[in-house]
Amino acid sequence: MFKILIIDDDPTLRVALKRTLQTQGYDVTVASNGEEGIAQAKQIRPALIICDWLMPDLDGLEVCHRIKADPELETTFFMMLTAREADPGEEDSLIVGLNKGADDFLSKPINNKIEELKARVKAGLRLHLLNQKLQALNHDLQTQKQVLQVLNQNLQTQKQILEAELTEAADYVRSLLPSPLTGTVTTEAIYRPCTQLGGDCFDYYWLDDNHLALYLLDVSGHGVGSALLSVSILNVLRSQSLPNTNFHQPSAVLKALNNSFQMSDHGEKYFTIWYGVYNRLKRQIAYTTAGHPPAVLLSRTSTKTLQVKQLGFSGLPIGILPDEDFEEKYSDIEENSTLYIFSDGAYEIQQFDGKIWGNRALIEVLTDCHQTDDSNVYQVLHEIQRATCTDIFEDDLSLLKVYFS
Numbered sequence: 001m002f003k004i005l006i007i008d009d010d011p012t013l014r015v016a017l018k019r020t021l022q023t024q025g026y027d028v029t030v031a032s033n034g035e036e037g038i039a040q041a042k043q044i045r046p047a048l049i050i051c052d053w054l055m056p057d058l059d060g061l062e063v064c065h066r067i068k069a070d071p072e073l074e075t076t077f078f079m080m081l082t083a084r085e086a087d088p089g090e091e092d093s094l095i096v097g098l099n100k101g102a103d104d105f106l107s108k109p110i111n112n113k114i115e116e117l118k119a120r121v122k123a124g125l126r127l128h129l130l131n132q133k134l135q136a137l138n139h140d141l142q143t144q145k146q147v148l149q150v151l152n153q154n155l156q157t158q159k160q161i162l163e164a165e166l167t168e169a170a171d172y173v174r175s176l177l178p179s180p181l182t183g184t185v186t187t188e189a190i191y192r193p194c195t196q197l198g199g200d201c202f203d204y205y206w207l208d209d210n211h212l213a214l215y216l217l218d219v220s221g222h223g224v225g226s227a228l229l230s231v232s233i234l235n236v237l238r239s240q241s242l243p244n245t246n247f248h249q250p251s252a253v254l255k256a257l258n259n260s261f262q263m264s265d266h267g268e269k270y271f272t273i274w275y276g277v278y279n280r281l282k283r284q285i286a287y288t289t290a291g292h293p294p295a296v297l298l299s300r301t302s303t304k305t306l307q308v309k310q311l312g313f314s315g316l317p318i319g320i321l322p323d324e325d326f327e328e329k330y331s332d333i334e335e336n337s338t339l340y341i342f343s344d345g346a347y348e349i350q351q352f353d354g355k356i357w358g359n360r361a362l363i364e365v366l367t368d369c370h371q372t373d374d375s376n377v378y379q380v381l382h383e384i385q386r387a388t389c390t391d392i393f394e395d396d397l398s399l400l401k402v403y404f405s
Contacts, residue, residue, distance in 0.1 A: 002125050005046040006030045007037030007063060008081070009055045013110075017050060020114060021121065034058025038066055041073055047128045048077040048121060061100055068101035075131045077124035082241055083108040099265045103127070103232070107239045123172040127228075130169055133161060134224070170197055173227055176234060178203050184280060185212055186403040188377045192345075198396035199226030199271070200343050201234050210280045211248055213237075216400050217273040218292065218343040220317075229269055233261065250275045250288040251328035254318065258290070258326075263319035270319035274312065274341050278333065283404070285339075288328045291317035293344050296363055298370045299337035308367060311339075339402040340366050345395035349388045357388050377401050 004026045006017050014030045021028045029044055031037035034051075035058055041049060049067065053060040060080055067073050080102045104124060110117055137158050174191065181187040187204060199219030207213050217233060219226040240247055242256040253275055263270045274295055276287035287295070294312025311331055316324060333339075347362035365383045369375040377399055385391055 001025065001027045002048065003027045003029065003044050003046040004121070005037060005041055005044065005049045007034065007049065007051040007055075007060070009033055009052065013052075016111075017117075020117070024118060024121070026121075034060070034063045037063055041067055041076070042070065045072060046076060048079065048124050050079045050081065050121075053080050053082045064102050065100040074101075075128055075135065077103050077128040079104045079106060079120065079124060081106055081108055081110070082239065103228075105235050105239045105241055107241075119175070123175070126168045126172060130224070133158075137162065169224070169227070173197065173201075173231060176231060177201075178205065184405055185278065186405065188401040188403075190377045190381055190397065190399040192381075192393060192397040193222070193227075194345070194393050194396050195222050197223055197227035199230050199269075200345070200396040200398040201230035202341070202398055202400050203234055203238060204400075204402075205238065207247055207277070212278040212280065213247060213276075214278065214341070214400070214402060215273055215275040216292070216341045216343065216398055217271050217318075218345075218396065218398070219271040220269050222396065225267055226269060229261075229266055229271070233257070233271065236260070248277055248286075249328070250277055250286055251326045254288055254290050254326040255324070258318045258324050259322065261319050262322055266319065270317045272317045272344075276311075276341075278404075283333045283335075284330055285311070285333055286328060286330050287311050288326045289313060290315050290326060291320075293342060293347075293359060295342075296340045296366055297331060297333075297337060298340070298367065299334040306367065306370065307334075308363065310363075333404050335405070337404045338370060339404070341400040341402070343396060343398045345393055345397035346384065346399055348395060349384075349390065349393065351388060361387065 004021055006014055006028065008014050009032055018028045018030055029040055029046070031040045034055055037051065051060045051063050064078050064080065067076060067078060078101060082105055104120055106113065106117060106120060140154055140158070177191060181204065189202060191200065193200065199221055202216040204212060204214035217230060219230045236242060242253070242260065245256040246252045254273065272290055272292035274287065274289045274292040276285050278285045289312045292312065294310035297309040297311055299307050309331065313327060315326065347357055347359045349357040351357055365380060365387060369380050369383060372379070380399060
């Protein structure tokens with residue numbers, strides 16, 4: 001039975017969380033403050049901790065730091081409960097908090113997010129198990145180098161276990177991706193990591209009734225490390241946990257991300273991103289990029305000619321240099337226009353002659369597919385595979401199609 005520790009100074013919330021998680025079959029312990037929570041964690045060694053951000057004397061940031069600094073608790077999955085209107089105002093505090101090791105965030109109030117809480121807890125426990133198994137595998141590799149035959153047998157067994165766990169982790173990442181939108185804005189998407197876990201991620205959600213935020217990011221590298229960083233970024237953006245940030249302003253969002261996710265603090269990993277906010281009333285999109293391929297906007301002009309416009313510009317990825325500023329541009333969105341946002345895995349494909357297929361060839365495919373009334377992202381994927389003569393991609397491939405009716 002998994003052990004879960006709840007640390008919160010609100011007795012009503014402690015009782016509600018405990019009852020909810022006990023009904024799921026978990027062994028739940030509660031603590032009313034940070035010091036008590038740390039003592040309980042050292043005693044029971046929970047698989048997962050749910051901790052309030054703001055508490056008297058010892059806040060959730062310090063609790064997280066001290067928990068993650070303990071070698072016996074470093075694999076514990078740490079979920080932070082946040083109330084954005086009550087979060088610390090200093091940007092440095094959040095940057096430190098993100099680097100303290102928090103694995104997930106859930107914004108208050110949670111009375112309407114019980115099912116989301118259950119799903120996040122279940123996924124967090126799966127990642128906790130995966131982390132433990134990866135550490136055990138690494139220990140085995142270090143201690144059994146001289147026993148080659150035994151090591152080979154052990155590796156085969158561990159590989160099967162690891163593949164099963166990676167499959168669950170991949171399912172978790174997929175579960176975080178947004179459901180398709182329908183209505184005045186319609187979305188379709190393809191997510192094809194080159195391994196079970198990849199560094200691509202995307203999301204879209206209404207900031208209010210008239211503003212839609214949408215983005216696609218690509219973390220350097222592949223595998224568990226890249227996937228966990230992309231999930232962390234998604235959770236921060238989805239919970240709008242970046243302090244003093246206007247999420248209607250793309251350049252402000254990228255500046256805050258760059259300050260919070262410097263590669264020196266995240267295993268030398270950086271990421272590219274295309275981020276935009278669509279204003280439904282003005283039929284206009286504000287956008288900015290950080291080392292990411294330009295999006296492609298296809299629209300019909302008054303003469304019925306198909307207009308192809310690339311929305312993007314050059315710049316450094318997120319995490320390379322601190323205190324970087326990001327340019328912001330605007331584009332009008334004609335009726336019945338289609339916007340394609342993608343990672344570089346969609347066109348940096350090596351062909352048999354050794355040449356790279358290229359961005360221009362991808363735009364030609366997008367344009368040709370757009371001429372077909374019933375075209376969709378899977379038709380685009382099929383045309384990419386046909387043009388490059390490959391079904392196996394060496395890089396993660398994500399493609400987001402946004403239709404503005």
